[in-house]
Amino acid sequence: MYNLIPQFIHDQCEQNATAGSFQATTIFMDISGFTPMTETLMKHGKEGAEVLSNVLNKIFQPIIHAIYERGGFISGFAGDAFTAIFQGNDSLSVCFAGQAISNTFTQHGVQRTRFGDFTLEVKIGLSCGDAEWGIIGSETHKTYFFRGDGIDGCAKSEHHCNKGEIILDEKLRALLPKNVIDVEPVEPGFADTVCNHYFRLSNIHATESDLSKDITGLTLPIACQFFPETLLLARQIGEFRHVASVFISFELISSDLDGLTIFVSYIIRMLDRLGGYFNRLDFGDKGGNMLIFFGAPTSHEDDVERALNFVLILKKDLQDLEELSNLKWRAGIKHGLMYAGMVGIPLRCEYTTLGNAVNFSARLMMKSSWGEVFVLEEMTRLKGFKFRHKGDFQYKGFKEAVPTYQLMGKRLVGEHFYVGHWVGRKDELKSLHAFIRPIFKGKFAGLVYVYGETGIGKSRLMHEFRQSIESREFGKSTLYKRRKASVTWLNCQTDPIVRRAFSPFVYILKRYFDQVDSHPLEVRKRRFDAKYHQLIEQIDLKINTENLRKRKGKRAVKRWFKTTKIEPTDSLRIVKQVLFRSKAILAEFIGISAQDSHHDKLGAKIRYENTIHAVKHIFIAMSAIKPVILHIEDGHWLDDDSIALLKAMTHDVANRPIIIISNLRYNDDGSKPSFDIHGVQSQVIELKPLSKSELQLLIEDELHCNVSTKLHNWLFDKTRANPLFVHRGNWT
Structure with a gap:
């Protein structure tokens, strides 16, 4: 069985505990190079997915063991990144774990495959502080979260990293025994709201104790309260599939757990009804965010429409919830081909997606204002929805500005616009x-x-x-x-x-x-x-x-x-x-x-x-x-x-x-x-497929030119004389 939730959350749920906090030392690790590797391997179909799955296993096995052998646990993944927590003030273990992860990439950073060589690099941030946790949702479908200064701190430390570096903040440095580590300041005098300085870890002058920590497994009844049994017991199969990624950011003025529980429980119930997948709930210094998928692990022919309907229903229903009158939220939606599968190893993993589309949904969300849902031009072709052009914006990875649109609502039936001549019928x-x-x-x-x-x-x-x-x-x-x-x-x-x-x-x-x-x-x-x-x-x-x-x-x-x-x-x-x-x-x-x-x-x-x-x-x-x-x-x-x-x-x-x-x-x-x-x-x-003569009229109207008999016959076979396939250009 895959451990899709932390052992800590499993144990708390088993004891019917729903919230709490503790002091912790923390790691945030982010890998660069996975997205371009994913996009390249997509071109090779099923074989490319198998190669990517093997690379994921090879990289994550040693770095996950580096956490668990030292008494920590991974609280959550974020695609090719994760946050790990060590309970208490065990400042040395978090440094040793960071160094072990860095050594893994020194040794295995270049992955050689039959489709080319790919370079993977890591940035590691370390910190300490409060870690608040909670379990929310219904009896049949729960989720969990971690948040607090300790969680935010390691992410801030990672922001100051260059590739291959380990950065810790002043709070963690103060916990470490004297003369045990070698550090050098990063940007001396840099001011931060939490601590004053960040430091680059270069060496540790201590010997580690025994690494053989007891690692227990999850029980299926508890795990099934968070994820479906079919996913927990699935075979490790990664695949490329089309997925609609919905990235939501939100802020609640009140920090009490009641408002958060109402909001997240409502989201989960709606996704269960709509066939969406609740990937994760995260918190940072700028509020909370959720990642939701339509099309993985279960796909439907209308996953994009389901994603758009989801945010429109959310917008409407939240207006009627007085308990959430202080809620602010925004979203970005992107559809595309992604790698969908397990990231990690059975000891600790997450079912997620990797690729440009999921990253772009996050960028669209960040570009939007509160109350807005941003999409790209490709989605504006959907006949049942209204969009408004918000402008052409610069996004990471794009030289030219990208046309960006706001989802406005459903288009009334009868408002469909048709172009081209009507043929046949x-x-x-x-x-x-x-x-x-x-x-x-x-x-x-x-x-x-x-x-x-x-x-x-x-x-x-x-x-x-x-x-x-x-x-x-x-x-x-x-x-x-x-x-x-x-x-x-x-x-x-x-x-x-x-x-x-x-x-x-x-x-x-x-x-x-x-x-x-x-x-x-x-x-x-x-x-x-x-x-x-x-x-x-x-x-x-x-x-x-x-x-x-x-x-x-x-x-x-x-x-x-x-x-x-x-x-x-x-x-x-x-x-x-x-x-x-x-x-x-x-x-x-x-x-x-x-x-x-x-x-x-x-x-x-x-x-x-x-x-x-x-x-x-x-x-x-x-x-x-x-x-x-x-x-x-x-x-x-x-x-x-x-x-x-x-x-x-x-x-x-x-x-x-x-x-x-x-x-x-x-x-x-x-x-x-x-x-x-x-x-x-x-x-x-x-209504049957168009005749050959009707199809020829439609194609010539679409292409604005005459077509040869050879092309006509080829298109008749490829489009199956379906007008939609002709209009969309599905000819391959």
Whole structure:
């Protein structure tokens, strides 16, 4: 089993202790050369990953033993760096450990591999002081931390190092016996907030005692409270994989443990739900930071989207946590190919990633201000998110300034922007127009499933369909002549990550009632009331106009109602009554809770049924004004409660001008997912790959030139005639 947590933390957890502090001497060690070596070996695929894994083992084995044989332990890794702690004021052991680590790099600093020679160098900082520790999280998923002057001090000492040097501060030098070590000042007179001077360690005039320290192992039940069993017992396999790295920095004005526990526990719960990996929690003199991965050790096809969704949900939810009103945070996100695997040896190691991407996420975080999330230009191509260009900034390792963007939020469904000509799909578009004809006669048109693999063009088809509806003429009467079709198009966006009950319908009704989560509650209530009143007024207008038709029978009015298929007056009155009764329920549904609401006092089952009834009738009310097209984006991710709502919406609605259209991906086994709604007319459209002639039109539009037959045939094979692969240039 891999020791992914310190033995000290294991023992404290076993004794049900959660916090404490002690005096310690400390080491911070940072290796340079791993990142360029990683980037070079990436070019060699699996063989390169094996070479890198071997180098990691060869380097870390002696330096980890150098810590543990002298009674210390590694509190945490930071990629190719780590912090080690020696309990008490054992100043000599920390110096001997530092010297042993330095000797390792003198002997093995040049790593010779079949893909070239790589030079690795080390910088070592030593200090002493308080070490505070804590264990936070839930019973099923915990994490731990160390912080304090002793932890900050060794990192500060390392900042004064040149490669190959060991630097200690004045505090540690004062603890050492006289005439035992040889040191020389670093930058004499340099002032620091903790101590006055730093010193370069050159020699130790003492003999070490026996190095055979007792090293015990972890127990699986305790270790599983921090990391999944599959990771603890995994085979040591390193690999190159695409990972989204999220680096978060935060500050809490209060240093009490309660606020930190609430914040970190919330992060862990959310990551467990979203499929992310909580790598570590660190503290320095400028606050805390967290490193989070999406794509390692478990990968998903939408790891970048999950990372962006994670920080957006974090931003929204933290606004509602009064306990964290004094929290400041910022983040950087970078996606790229990285080495993912164990760093260290079974005695003490960490599952992490190495590569430019993880380093760049930290640099993006440092460049951002509080409350901001920075990304690079490559992420701005994601269709579901909004970004703002913050400027072109200089970053370490780049000669030119790099365009940098701030993540602003989710892009509303229907805001997708498409470039280039739309190719093919004419028959499918014609079928969609045929399927919706009943709604213009006041009838329910059933369900339409649009199936296709990722990138095949389902969303583009729906975009073009909507555009064509809004510009197309319907009907033959003079009333409709040169009149655009008038429909209410509702986009329900499912969420593959946060599959909360009714979330697509909450989303669309928030838009309908002009709700913005960041606005004050009073503003949201005022907007909801105004929109609700407007809807009831529109229903009243329909009722009054119907009464006018019955009394006067004017030809023009008769013609209007004949063509629009207005509902009978009694049916409209029922809709109005339901709206009056459902106002509080719908307000609560979109997050506007009413005090002393009668609905809050009902049982859970009755509240659930009332909610479905109320939401169904708000859509019926909309359809009484104009025909409704309810488009469910990515219906394969629809939650069970939303499916229950759909089943209710399709019951007893024969004379409601509504149609439900959903685009879905195939299941993993190739079968077609559905909402399992019976007794309702259902239509199916399947989007297949483009034909050869259609693909040629698309490629020539993309490249702005004619293509040869040979290139055309090659691209047809490489892209599988999938429009997304053509647009992204996935041709290799």
